Amino acid sequence: MIRKLLPTEIDRILEVINDGAQAYKGIIPADRWKEPYMSADELEGDLKAGLTFFGWEENDVVLGVMGIQPVEDTTLIRHAYVRTDYQGRGIGSRLLEHLLQRAKTTEILTGTWAAAIWAIRFYEKYGFILVSRDEKDKLLRRYWRIPERQVETSVVLRLKK
């Protein structure tokens, strides 16, 4: 049920992201919340930068998406989203396990909002460990292309295979 999603399927990917991201509403800093949460332009930029999406599909409907992006000497796991009605049923876990198997580097990094406690727990369950604030700033500026305000309000977790 897991398959690679093509860049031509960007609308399906965005639909899942913008549905799953409703979890952030009222939780992340108000100046970081927008609707839709992610635009096609933003996602296209990430796809051009080498992000590949995998999806969990049931009856031709994509219920969850997760992206993997090799950058320099590391691998980023980005944009992990499960549709609101399907969260907490193991879909995110299956996608994460799939991507961890595909990662070719010994280090894997992921970032999320500091306020998204559930997402931090999700990654910690798979052995990811929160990095220090100083290191987080350095890693986000080196491997991600995100606004400075997002750097301030995010955390980074690391997994060593």
Ligand SMILES: CC(C)(COP(=O)(O)OP(=O)(O)OC[C@H]1O[C@@H](n2cnc3c(N)ncnc32)[C@H](O)[C@@H]1OP(=O)(O)O)[C@@H](O)C(=O)NCCC(=O)NCCS
């Ligand atoms: C985070 C997310 C991708 C996880 O996918 P999921 O299919 O819901 O997660 P799973 O059912 O596989 O849960 C795996 C573990 O994650 C943790 N977890 C998931 N949702 C949780 C929640 N709402 N509260 C607390 N822990 C949670 C738990 O430790 C869970 O393990 P358990 O079932 O043994 O308790 C999904 O919940 C989601 O899209 N959330 C909103 C967007 C988001 O936060 N994305 C991540 C940042 S990029």
